[in-house]
Amino acid sequence: MTQSVTDTIRGLLAEHARLGVDVSSLSDTDDLYGAGMTSHASVTVMLACEDEWDLEFPQQMLKKSTFASIANIRDALSELGVDGASVASA
């Protein structure tokens, strides 16, 4: 299950993050901003996640670090109760 949430995040990043590198070359903990994701692009990723899982990130999560890596995004989704996002369920 974790794999599928991660894959979906990777798919959303490929579509919206405008990274300078191929998403498949990044590990789950690599810094997405370091890989070229800009502030505006991170907002697009945030909105794409909300659409994908039909949720709304609370205000305290609307910050740079929440979207800094695939693992961080997965942690945030886990916190919001997305099935399969928790590492423990891997």
Add this chain to the structure above:
Amino acid sequence: MSVAGEQVERTPAPYATPDDLREALVDGGVIHLTAVDGVHHRSWAWERVLRGVEGHVMGKRVATHATQRWFPPIMPREEFLKTDYVRSFPDLVGSIDVFTGGDKEHRALLEVLEQGGDWTAHLTPAEVVLPSSVCHPLYGTLAQDVPAEGVDEECSGWSFRHEPSLDPARMQIFRIYEFVRIGTPEQSLAHRDDWLQRGLAALTELGLPVRSEAANDPFFGRVGRMLAANQLESALKYEMCVDLTEVRPTAIGSSNYHEDHFGHTFGLHLADGTPAHSACIGFGLDRITLALFAVHGTDLDAWPEEVRSALAL
């Protein structure tokens, strides 16, 4: 940026409140108020100072090959939409409507007008809007292939933001002089940081107790809160601030790194095909003029000689 956040002794603000400052400017004949908050008429004294400020700032130019352009206070609607301003700041936008009908439509408009109704419903959006920032009309007119050495541009013009206020610093329409560079991330960041230091020095020469502060733009709504937090956290924007009243600091200029935002939306790209990055420093000509009158008083003849000299007064 070493200057941001440093604890330095602040010069006391010359006025207690924005109301006090506004009254002093009106009493001194420097500005004249209108029926609308944030729209005031400038005196010749104001204009002389403003032109002096523009000349002073232009005198600091380093990229002497940069093209200089003075923009009209309107810009093409299509290019404005590419800036994404409507997405980020819908509450500040100014769009222009015009009448395109014939006699029949004119009669219908007048009928509504005479009845006290909304006659503007009989207008249609024009091909132009009011620029929200002075560099916005620039990007759509540049060659899309950005050379290895980057592109330096200078522009001066009007900027409209709909935020009516009695604070004389919060004008609805105002002028900015900008130094813009489009290039690699490194070239853009260097431009922003070098110019921030140069800008602070230029304003200090005018006797303004200016400092830099990390800042964020007033992005709109929920998405805007994330953009603002990101902007602050990434230190993309610095403002050059001065205390004119005890209520709040007044930003009289800003130094901004746009990342690839304009490169992406306007199709400006580097040799490797990736979107170009950009940075600009804006000198708020009307705000600097306001600051000079606040700090040095409303009588130009009484200003320090070195300030008068720097402004060619």
